[in-house]
Amino acid sequence: MTARWEPAGTTVLTGGGGWFGRAFLDAVAHPRPEHGPVARDGQVRVLAASAAEVPAILDVLPRAVVHVGDVADPHVLERLFEGAAGASVVHAAGVIHPARVADFDRVNVEGTREVLRAASRVGVRRLVHVSSNSAFGVNATPDDRFRQHEPYRPYLGYGRSKMAGERLVLEAAASGDTSSVVVRPPWFYGPFQPARQSSFFTMVAAGRFPVLGDGAQRRSMVFVDNLVQGVALAEHAPDVTGQAFWVADREAYPMAHIVATVAQVMREEGYVVSGRRLRAPALVGRLAERADRLLQDRGVYHQSIHVLGEMDKTIACDISATEAALGYEPRVDLAEGMRRSVRWCAAQGVSLAPRRAER
Amino acid sequence: MPAASVRLASLTADLLVHDLPEASVHDAAAIGRATSQHLASLPGVTRAGVCVAQAAVVGSAAVLGRRPYSRMTPDARAAVVHRLAGSGLPLVSEYFRLVRGVALMVAHEDPR
Amino acid sequence: MTYDVAVVGSGPGGAVTARECARRGLRVVVLEEGAWVEPGSAEPYSLDQMRRQYRNQGLTVALGRPPVAYTEASCVGGGSEVNSGLYHRADAQVLQEWSSAHAIEGLGLADLVPWFEAVEERLSISTPPGPMNAASDVLRRGAEALGWDGLDVPRWVRRDAGAAPVKQTMLRTYLADAVAAGAEVRSGVRVERLRLAGDRVTGVVTDREVIRAEHVVVCGGAVQSPALLQRSGLRRNVGRGLSMHPTVKVLAQLDEEVNDPADLATYQVKEFAPAMTIGGSAGRPGMIALGLSGTWDRDRELGADWRRQSVYYASIRSQGTGRVRAVPGVRDPVVTYHLTRRDLAALRAGMGRLMVLLSAAGAQLQVPSYVGAPRVSAPEQVGPAVEAMSRAAAAVMSVHLCGTVPMGEDVRRSATDSFGRVHGVANLSVNDASLLPSAPGVNPQGTLMAVAHRNVDRLLEGSR
Numbered sequence: 001m002t003a004r005w006e007p008a009g010t011t012v013l014t015g016g017g018g019w020f021g022r023a024f025l026d027a028v029a030h031p032r033p034e035h036g037p038v039a040r041d042g043q044v045r046v047l048a049a050s051a052a053e054v055p056a057i058l059d060v061l062p063r064a065v066v067h068v069g070d071v072a073d074p075h076v077l078e079r080l081f082e083g084a085a086g087a088s089v090v091h092a093a094g095v096i097h098p099a100r101v102a103d104f105d106r107v108n109v110e111g112t113r114e115v116l117r118a119a120s121r122v123g124v125r126r127l128v129h130v131s132s133n134s135a136f137g138v139n140a141t142p143d144d145r146f147r148q149h150e151p152y153r154p155y156l157g158y159g160r161s162k163m164a165g166e167r168l169v170l171e172a173a174a175s176g177d178t179s180s181v182v183v184r185p186p187w188f189y190g191p192f193q194p195a196r197q198s199s200f201f202t203m204v205a206a207g208r209f210p211v212l213g214d215g216a217q218r219r220s221m222v223f224v225d226n227l228v229q230g231v232a233l234a235e236h237a238p239d240v241t242g243q244a245f246w247v248a249d250r251e252a253y254p255m256a257h258i259v260a261t262v263a264q265v266m267r268e269e270g271y272v273v274s275g276r277r278l279r280a281p282a283l284v285g286r287l288a289e290r291a292d293r294l295l296q297d298r299g300v301y302h303q304s305i306h307v308l309g310e311m312d313k314t315i316a317c318d319i320s321a322t323e324a325a326l327g328y329e330p331r332v333d334l335a336e337g338m339r340r341s342v343r344w345c346a347a348q349g350v351s352l353a354p355r356r357a358e359r
Numbered sequence: 360m361p362a363a364s365v366r367l368a369s370l371t372a373d374l375l376v377h378d379l380p381e382a383s384v385h386d387a388a389a390i391g392r393a394t395s396q397h398l399a400s401l402p403g404v405t406r407a408g409v410c411v412a413q414a415a416v417v418g419s420a421a422v423l424g425r426r427p428y429s430r431m432t433p434d435a436r437a438a439v440v441h442r443l444a445g446s447g448l449p450l451v452s453e454y455f456r457l458v459r460g461v462a463l464m465v466a467h468e469d470p471r
Numbered sequence: 472m473t474y475d476v477a478v479v480g481s482g483p484g485g486a487v488t489a490r491e492c493a494r495r496g497l498r499v500v501v502l503e504e505g506a507w508v509e510p511g512s513a514e515p516y517s518l519d520q521m522r523r524q525y526r527n528q529g530l531t532v533a534l535g536r537p538p539v540a541y542t543e544a545s546c547v548g549g550g551s552e553v554n555s556g557l558y559h560r561a562d563a564q565v566l567q568e569w570s571s572a573h574a575i576e577g578l579g580l581a582d583l584v585p586w587f588e589a590v591e592e593r594l595s596i597s598t599p600p601g602p603m604n605a606a607s608d609v610l611r612r613g614a615e616a617l618g619w620d621g622l623d624v625p626r627w628v629r630r631d632a633g634a635a636p637v638k639q640t641m642l643r644t645y646l647a648d649a650v651a652a653g654a655e656v657r658s659g660v661r662v663e664r665l666r667l668a669g670d671r672v673t674g675v676v677t678d679r680e681v682i683r684a685e686h687v688v689v690c691g692g693a694v695q696s697p698a699l700l701q702r703s704g705l706r707r708n709v710g711r712g713l714s715m716h717p718t719v720k721v722l723a724q725l726d727e728e729v730n731d732p733a734d735l736a737t738y739q740v741k742e743f744a745p746a747m748t749i750g751g752s753a754g755r756p757g758m759i760a761l762g763l764s765g766t767w768d769r770d771r772e773l774g775a776d777w778r779r780q781s782v783y784y785a786s787i788r789s790q791g792t793g794r795v796r797a798v799p800g801v802r803d804p805v806v807t808y809h810l811t812r813r814d815l816a817a818l819r820a821g822m823g824r825l826m827v828l829l830s831a832a833g834a835q836l837q838v839p840s841y842v843g844a845p846r847v848s849a850p851e852q853v854g855p856a857v858e859a860m861s862r863a864a865a866a867v868m869s870v871h872l873c874g875t876v877p878m879g880e881d882v883r884r885s886a887t888d889s890f891g892r893v894h895g896v897a898n899l900s901v902n903d904a905s906l907l908p909s910a911p912g913v914n915p916q917g918t919l920m921a922v923a924h925r926n927v928d929r930l931l932e933g934s935r
Contacts, residue, residue, distance in 0.1 A: 140817035141790075143746060149617040149831070151823035151853040167851065321618060378767055400528040402803035445768065456842065460764045461530075467757035467774075468518035 004236040007040035008088035008125055012080060014071050014115060015093030016046030016064070017053025020130060020185075022192040023224040024090065024231065025061040034331035036229035037236050047071060047080050047093065071111035077118035088235045089127040091115050091169075094162070096132075097196070097303045101157045101296050108161035109168070116172045116180075126179050128234045129169040131244070133186040133220070134159035138313035142218050145252065145318035148244065156306075157296050166244065173242035181234040182244035183227075186315055190224030190337060191344035196303065198350050201342060204262045205353035207274030212312040213282030215256030220248040220316045223337030226330040233326040245322040249330050252316030258334070265338045269346075271353040285312025360395070363410055366428075368395040369436075370416065371462050374444060374455060376437035379466055386471050393469055394462045412454035419443055419451055474500045477675050477684035479662045479699065482549020483916050484903030485690030486645035487590075487923040493652035495931055500655045500684070501646070502677060504695075505545035507658040510552060510640045515733055516753035524553050531694075533793050533808035533869075539717060540868040541806075543692055547658050548641035550692070550916065554870070555735055555753075556626040556638050558596045559913035560587050560921075562745045569908045573879030576889040577925070586921035593648075594627035594639045596917075599737075605729040606751050606781040607738035613832030619742035621749075626737065662691075665703035670897045686930070688891075690903040690923075693872035694795050697905060698804035700876065700886075701797040705893065708886040713793035713806065714874035714909040717814055717867050718786035719822045719841070719860070720752060722762045723834035728778045730754050736781065740828065745788055745912025747821050749828060752782040765842040765866055773838070782840075783829060785821030786869075788912045789814045795875050815862060823857040841866045871915050876905035891926040902926050 011028075015021045024038070025046065031039040046064045048054055054066050069076030071093040081087075093115075095107045112129065119127050136146055137153035152167075154160040166182050173180040189197055203209035222230075230247030234240065253261075259277065267273045289309035295302055322328045332340070345352055360368070372391035375382055382390065401409060420428045424439045431439065444455035475497035478485045485501060493499045506523060513520040521529035526545035533539040544550045563580040570578045590596075603611060603623055614621040627639040637643070650656060665687060666674035674681040689696045697710040736751020743749075752758070759777045763770040773780070793808030810818075826837055830850050837847040839856055842864040847856050878901075879885035882894055891906050893899040904919045906926075911918055 140820040141746060141813060144743070144817075144820065147617070147619070147742065149619075149827060151827050151857065152851060153823065153854040153857065378771065397522070397528055398530065401530045402527050402532075402805075403801045404798070404803070404805050405530070405532055405534070452842075456764070459767060460761050463760040463764055463767070464518055464757040467760050468755070 004037060005125070005238055007037070007042060007236075008086060009042040010084050010087040011040060011042060011044045012084055012087050012089045012124070013044065014047040014091050014111070016057050016066065017048040017050070018092060019192050019194055020092050020188070020224060020227065021046070022056060022060050023190060024092070024228050025057060025064060026192070027225065027228045029061045032225070034225045034229060036232040038228055038232040045080060045084070047076070049093070072106055072114050074114055074118070077114050081118040081122045083122070085123045087122070087124045089115070089119050089124050090130070090231055090235065091127060092130045094130065094165070096158060097306070098301055101299045101301050104157045104161035108158075109164040112165040112168050116168055116178060120172065120178045124178060126181065126235055126241075127169065127172075128231050129165065129180060129182045130231065131166045131182045131184045132158070132162040133184060133315050133317065135163035135166055138310075139316055142216050142254070142314045144314065145316050146246065147318050148246065148321040156292060157301070170242060170244065179241040181237075181240055183230050183234050184244060184246050184317070185222050185227050185230070186220040186246070186248050186317055188222045188224050188227050190341050192224070193341060197341070198345050198352060201262065201266065201345065201352045204259055205266050205271050205273045207276030208278050209259055210278045210280045210284070210308070210311065211256050211259055212280050212285045215254055217255050217312055217314045218252040218316045219255060219258060219314070220246070220252040221258065221334060222248040222330070223332040223340070226332055229331070230322065230326070230328050233328055237326050240325055243325065245326060245328070246317035246319050247322060247328065248317055248319055249334065250319060252314075253334060255311070261334050262338050265335055266342060266353065269339065269342050270356050272356055273353065282312040285309060363413065364395045364399060366417065367398060367413060367458070368392045370413070370440060371395065371458050373433075373436045373440040374458060375462060375466070377441045378459060378462070382466065389471065390462055390466050390469070393465045394458060397461050397465065398457070409454065409457065412450040415450045416443060416454050419448065474498045474682065474684040476500075476686050476688060477502065477682055478688045478690055479675065480549065480690035480692065480695065480903065481547050481641065481646060481656060482544065482690060482692060482903065483551050483641060483645070483920045484923045485688070486548065486551075486641040486649065487920050488688045488690060488902045488927050489649040489654045489656075490645045490652065491924065491927045491931065493649045493654035499649065499653070500657065500682060501649070502660045502662055502675065502682070503547045503656065503658045504661040505547060505658065507547045508552065510548070510638065510642050516735070516755055516758065518757060520553060527803065531806070533713070533715075533806045535793070535808045535810065536862055537810065537865045537867050539715065539808045539810070541715060541872060542870055543694055543872070547656060548646060551641040554914070554916070555737070556628060557624040557737060557914050558591070558594065558627050558917045559624065561911045561913065561915070561918040565745055565911045573877060573885060573908045574881040575879045578889070578922070583921045583925065586924040587917065589924055590917060590920045593644055595629040596625050596627055597630060598623055598625045599628070599630070599636070603738060604731055604734055604736065605727065606731065606734075606736035606754065609723070609725060609729055609781065609829070609832045609834070610736055610738040610740060610749065610751060610783070613828035614740050614742070616831040617828060619740050619828070621738055621740040621742065623738050662699060663702065664699065665899070667703060667896065670895060672896060672899050686898045686900070688900045688902050690901070692903055693875045693905045694804060694806055696901055696903055697795045697875040698797040700893070705896065707894065708877065708884060710795040710875050711792070712874040712877055712908070713795055713808060713872065715789065715793070715808065715869040716786040716871045716910045716912070717789050717810060717818060717869050718784045719818050719839070719865065719867060720762060720782050720784045721822060721825050721829065721840065722759065722780055722782050722838045723829040724773070724776060724780050724836040725832075725834055726779070729781045730778050732756070736783070743824070747785060747787050747817065747824070748912065749783065749785050749821070749825050752784050754781045758782060762840045763838060765840055765864075766838060766844055770838055770846075783825055785818070785825040787814065787817040787821055788910060792874070810867065815865070818865070818867065819857045819860055822860065823853050826853045826856065871910050873904045873907040873910045873915055876901045877908045878906040879908070890929040892930070900926065900930060
């Protein structure tokens with residue numbers, strides 16, 4: 001690992017209104033050690049998908065310069081990248097749970113293509129693309145870990161779109177067009193999380209979150225502030241263009257352990273947590289996966305079925321290349337990360353479960 | 360040679376008309392015999408399974424060729440066998456998968 | 472004449488048993504069903520070798536969906552005469568897993584190290600000096616490009632200055648020692664069954680005579696040993712739990728010549744070990760053609776370029792198990808194996824990684840070995856090629872059969888005690904790979920020889 005670049009004069013962030021986008025901007029506003037080299041004084045330009053997102057963005061980083069528009073619209077991007085030579089670009093716009101399957105392509109593939117085109121035109125210093133484990137499918141066994149180099153085996157529509165996005169980015173790097181790096185977070189969690197993550201807490205507290213099979217299937221997870229660190233390191237490491245990095249905790253946790261940790265944390269935070277654990281046969285996951293495939297083939301996306309279909313699978317990665325090449329070091333562990341998430345929900349007034357004192 | 364082995368040798372030679380077009384009729388027959396001989400050492404139960412599959416092959420060939428396998432012309436046999444080998448029919452395609460594997464080994468390994 | 476010890480089978484397990492017993496002055500007879508073939512007289516990996524030194528001429532198969540083709544040697548010296556001579560010690564983690572799951576005493580790495588060392592010394596275990604062969608170098612290049620761990624696996628090969636390397640088969644080592652110490656080796660003798668009276672074996676019934684011995688040690692390998700026990704009326708926990716390393720293959724075409732028909736790649740990728748191993752297979756033109764047979768209509772022209780081609784494999788530790796069943800009146804046992812859904816997923820994953828590696832090593836063209844497989848000439852074609860390998864299309868093979876006469880103190884799960892002595896029969900032992908509870912993720916020959924040493928040592932101590 002050679003010395004890191006200094007912060008760029010301009011930062012361009014797409015997907016600024018999203019979960020990761022806001023967490024990233026919050027870290028820029030209030031950098032902590034777990035965020036890595038995220039601090040920067042220069043201009044931060046942010047692309048928001050709609051005007052409705054703007055207040056939430058300015059709320060976390062008042063000095064952000066916010067553009068509103070579709071990430072796949074070349075005119076929007078032309079304005080966003082105007083005079084941004086030498087900028088550091090974080091491309092975090094993407095849809096994961098779309099209204100229609102066709103949105104995967106429009107945003108995740110066409111959006112990436114347009115961002116690369118705009119970045120190349122002005123000549124940015126580095127583009128960091130936020131990808132996903134979904135381009136690689138699932139691990140064959142609970143002990144297996146995805147390495148840095150794996151065959152693309154996309155999981156359904158989202159996976160195919162993230163694969164296509166990654167390939168565009170890596171081709172741009174290989175052709176010398178734009179110095180680009182891919183960051184692949186698996187399941188991430190933390191402040192600014194959308195409602196579907198809050199319902200995870202609610203279901204665990206109520207004893208209704210289904211653990212499929214023996215619960216030994218493993219998941220790599222990453223607290224959003226650790227992910228910010230991974231992205232910030234990828235922005236500033238000179239010699240890693242064309243590479244892709246898993247950003248997650250070192251360990252992949254058995255599903256039963258994740259649920260038990262969340263229950264424990266919530267109990268410590270004063271919530272009423274059911275001692276019951278909902279168990280279901282692994283077959284439920286396979287059936288849900290099949291249903292998800294059928295629906296997606298017909299262009300329909302159903303979030304709960306999609307999530308349930310992944311619940312009996314192991315999705316786990318090895319971060320050793322990320323540690324070696326980027327100097328990545330996850331600072332917030334699972335219990336601490338979950339605690340911060342639960343507290344953030346409480347601070348937002350999200351009711352996760354009854355409080356003990358309320359009884 | 361038992362009748363089943365003679366038939367296996369003949370089916371192999373028919374298969375080779377398309378699989379190894381450069382092999383002469385004489386060579387194909389020799390490879391067929393060697394393949395049949397080699398397959399005679401299959402473990403008992405597997406060998407019985409191969410005999411059943413061969414019966415299915417001969418039956419299907421008769422249906423496709425509209426006459427018993429033994430009364431077809433060599434060209435008709437080769438055409439029918441070629442179609443059956445690529446048919447994806449259970450038993451039939453597995454039979455030819457096995458025969459083809461051994462025949463190709465024999466063709467490459469045995470001096471001719 | 473009555474012998475002190477009758478050893479059934481002359482492979483690595485039987486050879487160790489015979490040598491150790493003979494060296495302690497016991498009268499030993501080794502009964503081998505296969506022929507005596509002088510090492511070096513059959514061309515390695517050839518059809519001729521299959522005919523002369525393999526059981527059923529190499530056509531053995533475990534029935535199932537998909538069926539798993541496996542090979543077993545049948546000759547004096549057993550598998551050591553025909554295999555590629557790659558040596559491994561079992562992983563400490565695997566020994567631990569066996570010990571705890573099967574309540575096996577004295578099977579930690581520390582317990583086995585002295586025996587491993589004894590085996591390594593006798594077999595001249597060494598890594599060849601100088602550059603790797605071209606087929607190995609493909610794997611090394613790929614692994615290095617991807618940052619994957621791997622090594623040039625040591626072999627049981629003796630390298631005397633100024634002489635060609637000599638593979639240290641059982642005939643050249645342990646069996647030679649046994650014969651020098653007075654053991655008698657009879658080839659072409661098939662043991663039909665063991666005659667039992669009460670809790671003792673009173674005779675070894677062969678296809679020509681009945682042989683009497685104070686102690687009988689069965690070393691026929693993971694298929695023949697349980698079959699013989701079953702034919703003799705010993706069925707408890709015998710023949711179940713067959714374990715192997717399901718393997719899938721890919722043919723790769725490189726820019727340069729990589730094929731040495733007399734040898735194979737000795738480099739193995741250990742990044743995913745012991746769960747998954749990537750290595751090289753024999754690549755004589757006949758094997759290349761066999762590898763293409765699933766797509767022969769399209770690919771038969773490729774065979775002409777065999778010098779630039781090599782066959783590589785990905786093998787897994789399998790969750791599935793199989794069974795060996797002796798059927799009355801049928802000479803060969805029926806072998807079945809069930810690949811689980813997870814096994815199939817692991818095989819696909821292994822095949823995918825293998826192709827990514829070969830691509831990184833510069834393979835311009837790859838053909839996975841299964842029926843109807845697509846050609847792969849770019850990395851993005853790997854995923855679809857892997858997904859398309861269905862149960863029906865898969866061509867799965869295996870070597871390294873284990874687990875059919877498992878050892879251990881738990882009588883509900885094991886057929887012998889921790890040292891291979893068959894439960895309930897005072898003078899009968901098993902001493903081969905059948906004892907190992909599962910296929911260990913590496914070639915088990917080194918491990919089974921160390922275990923065999925340990926067992927026979929315990930046996931001789933007990934009889935003193």
